[in-house]
Amino acid sequence: MKVLLDKLGVRKLLNFGVTEHLGLESSVRVQLSNLIAVLGIFSNIQYSIFFTITKAPYYQVMNFVHSFVIFVFIIVFYFNIKGKYSLSRIFLVFIMPVPLLCVSTFSFGTTGGFYYYFLVFAIVPFVLFSYDDKWWILFLFLMNTAFYVWFEFFGKPGIFEEGTLLYHKQVQDLFRINSVVSCLSFVALFMFYFLRNINRIHKEMIRVNDHKDRIFSILAHDLKGPIGIMSRYLGYLTDSLPEREELILGLKELKKSTNQSYLVLENLLDWVQNETKKTQYNPKSLSLSLLLKNAIDILNIQATDKGIQWEVNLLNDHPIYCDERMTSTVLRNILSNAIKYSHPKGRVVIEAELVSSSIEVRFQDQGIGMTEDLLKKIIEGKRFTSEFGTVGEKGTGLGLLVCMDLLKEQGGSLHLTSRPGEGTKIIIQLPLAG
CATH class of the missing domain: 3.30.565.10 (Histidine kinase-like ATPase, C-terminal domain)
Incomplete structure (x- = not known):
């Protein structure tokens, strides 16, 4: 699967804007925004083709809307590459409902169940934003939920021209089934991707804690001995006037303990620097x-x-x-x-x-x-x-x-x-x- 994704360039696409300086959690959110943009581009191209084939009402206008939305999704990639992650997410969450509003307002109406996607978009902010952006999450959740409620209870079915494919109830049902399956698939994909990365974050926390324990162990044991020896010899040298041979022996021990402490600290610093890149x-x-x-x-x-x-x-x-x-x-x-x-x-x-x-x-x-x-x-x-x-x-x-x-x-x-x-x-x- 990984080889296939690499050949298709999908993995590279999902990692647009991800740098080694980003933390794991931030990297996951950037990848999720890229994933949503990829799905958005694919969905808009797909529905643009379907609307043209079935001669949906105002399909020329909808094709223009789809083209505009695809262009904005490309801008989302550009913002991520430039490191403007917050701006990228804002563009993303506000452009997603646009084609749904248009198609549910003057093209399909409630026929086809496109307004179900508002429920998906109400969930997306929870995986796309951090807890610090809770007011954004709440606002976007309420906005998309309100859109869904409006079309569910106050929306009207679309009116289709006789002789077109959409005039047949079976074709309308196919669109509705596609909407339901797509919504469930997108939710499952978001949740699976998010759970996968939660697992990565959990493993990273275990690794960091293991490193922290090792550092404390080294500081507590491997530096305690040499520094204790240095302290004892310095105390001995300052409290008495040793003979020349004793003085040389003490200085040698001090140098040995100093070298040992230096080597321990150098190893520790090199190891930490390498681990933190x-x-x-x-x-x-x-x-x-x-x-x-x-x-x-x-x-x-x-x-x-x-x-x-x-x-x-x-x-x-x-x-x-x-x-x-x-x-x-x-x-x-x-x-x-x-x-x-x-x-x-x-x-x-x-x-x-x-x-x-x-x-x-x-x-x-x-x-x-x-x-x-x-x-x-x-x-x-x-x-x-x-x-x-x-x-x-x-x-x-x-x-x-x-x-x-x-x-x-x-x-x-x-x-x-x-x-x-x-x-x-x-x-x-x-x-x-x-």
């Missing part, structure tokens, strides 16, 4: 070896404390075309994980080679590895509980998720292989400059 991508030509050196320097204290040895094999320093902040974040996260999950006095191997128009960087550690279940969750981007490191280091569970998102944003990729007890191998691909 606010990540800024500014690519330029960069030195991969320099980025790796900076990342290793930042994490060198943690690596030295665990006795981790770096084995870097970069044959040529080919320039990459990437965002510096994003790429630095990716490298720091991968190297931080390699340190965290490596056994003391372990080794981390970093290699790079050209692969087509990109450079492939491989990171191999000899640490604790991952289970298949954990690996699957990471690859699928699902929420998981981060394991403790080999000496009790705590992770956020965001690092690799952030890496995959940031690499994808730059046209890169991340591949992950791991086995429990055998270590982890991460391969990233980055686009080359030029």
